[in-house]
Amino acid sequence: MTDAPVDEVLTAAPPAFTEDEAAAIAERTFGVAGTAIALDSERDQAFLIDGERPTVLKISNASEDPARLDMEALAAQCVARLEPELPVALPWRVPRTNYVADDPAAYRAEIPTASGGGTHHVRIYDRLPGRASVLGSSLGDAAIRDWGSMAARVGRALRGFWHPSARRVLLWDPQHALRLRPMLGAVADPEVRALVAAALDRFESVVTPRWPGLRAQVVHTDLCASNVLVDDDGQVTGILDFGDASHSALVVDPVAVVETVVAGRSADDAFRAARLALDGYEQVTPLEPGERAIFGELLGARMCAAIVVPAARGALYDEPAALQAELRDEGVALLQLFASFGWDEVARRLGGREPGAGRTVSELATRRERAFGPALTGLTYREPLHLVRGEGVWLFDAEGRRYLDAYNNVPVVGHGHPRVTEAIVRQARRLNTNLRYLHETALEVAERLTATTGPDLDTVMFVNSGSEANDLAWRMARAVTGGDGALTTDFAYHGISDAIVDLSPEDWTGRGRPEHVRTWRPPDRLRGFDRSVESLDAAAWELRRAGHRVSASILDGVLTSDGIIDLDPAIAVDLVERARDDGALWIADEVQGGYGRTGDAMWSYRRLGIEPDIVTLGKPMGNGHPVAAVITRRDIAQSFAGTTDFFSTFGGNPVAMAAALAVLEVIDDERIIDGAREAGAYLVQRLRDLEARTPRVGEVRAIGLAVGVEVVRPGTTEPDASTTAEIVEAMRRDGVLIGTTGRHGNTLKVRPPLVFRRRDADLLVDTLDNVLAGLP
């Protein structure tokens, strides 16, 4: 926004040549013969020269700075060059020989003013096909989108364009909206005046502070009905008049398009048309959230200009009342509509409001219960969180408060990692299909994964969730072994499908242990239990006795639901051998322990020194985008193939694969595994220190950044679930998010994104220390 004066052309009287004079000028300056017919023009004069080759003659306002005309011609040429398919109207070169080839003035001739006191610049254009000034409501949906895309392509073509004359003050350009204030007196109707004044106040409070942060460049500023020709289907056939080109916000062009397409429509249809126009625009150039957020206010500013400028000009020059009334009525109607909805609702309808903005936690919680019903797991924390943004290890709530996320393992490379989010967006824009078609990213993800799993685990099948991966693994195990019995840990969780809930004792409440499943007890150092191998043996024996052949043994390598247990590799190897002796395939569920969480390898089974038959992946694989996988040996896949034809619609889709590939790249580039090891070691050292001086802390168990802190009644090994829950609540109150786990709910679950570092560990432990000290 500049302090420069308003462009004089807006206040200077237009030229006044007759049609006969115009015909003579066309003939004399450009050698074009034909009958001249006057066309509408605001500050210049324009004539159709109806001859053998129909052209349009433009006679500029005498006060027009020729440098502006040069800019206009250069901008049009720039767009025509970069977007050759756009039907841009280009000025002819003046048929004179003394211009050098790239002289920007080569397209304008000079004629004296009628009074002889100055010059007019004269240009001639081919007349393009189509109609100008169509009413927005006459445009069909395809035409609306086409108009939006056209505007985006014009903006994109002008991205690198610059001309000194682009810095100017045109009142239609919303950046100068507040200059309308002193002109408000020209608006006769007090109600309309109040409407405009309110819209300008809103503009000042919402747009003015944000304006300097908007994407800016030279833009057309006026891609509305008078400057765009369309054919009978509403498709754009001509883009005219770069005469208002200005350095302004990029978003000004789609605002002008929306202003055009909503004209003459009912409220609902106007917003619908606006959204379609924005779809067209965003097909080429996505808007930024900040641009969408103020779109309504920018539209409001255009309406204010539509009301105030003609009123002020009318007062000065006695303009045709019809033109004034038309602009004014459209502007008033839209401002009235906006006032009746309120700006927030306008933003929502234009797609510019962040979801949940302005809603209270209790309002959303009530809606949640109503919409999702009672089966969905409860909200975490007595005071539920309404999170609106994440970045690295941080989560931000609707009030802008930030929380250290030491709970969520899904965003393994950090919330909102740009490599991942941009990969998703780019791929979603380009193509999203399925694995019935060739797509290289899926191959690359599979090849990268099998490069880390060991030579025999060479076959990848993509699905969409950890549950699905385990479901498929279990199905394969049964198909391959012919058995139907399963071994799982005491309090494991492996997923939601009917088959996998059977393998998830954590979720057996209310349904009991399934007949074909037996559990074994993981080691419990605190309570001196170290007979896990015997426990597994006994479970397998019981299964056989009940008539079930053992088909699979499934293990989360960091035993998250069992309380986060750092299984001794020697025991793990023994367990796998025993299970294999019983005919079982070993399924390594890496949904929790995989992707570097252990800090020493991509997969937790590596640390245990075992070779699983099937590996299942989930959660962190897409850093939050749903994607999961099963990795197995070729012989197992072969045997499974004999029983089925496997296809998952979304499994391995290009967008999911773009996310998965980005995650793998970031894990390498940011040395995520090393970071997890270092941060994990530091965190554990600090927690052990806390353990040593806090009788409530029974045991600290850690595998990299999978950390469990068991809370007991002081001086005993008795689990203290209620204190554990209180600690989690108090940590949330103090800005650190952790959870609980284990059969008795008395283990603090610390399982942050793997970009968690020493300073985060310090914050977590200091906060925990304070919370523990504050307990009664």
Ligand code: PMP
């Ligand atoms: N396996 C383990 C070890 C898990 O922790 C989970 C989810 N918590 C799953 C499988 C299921 O994954 P999803 O929720 O993606 O289906």
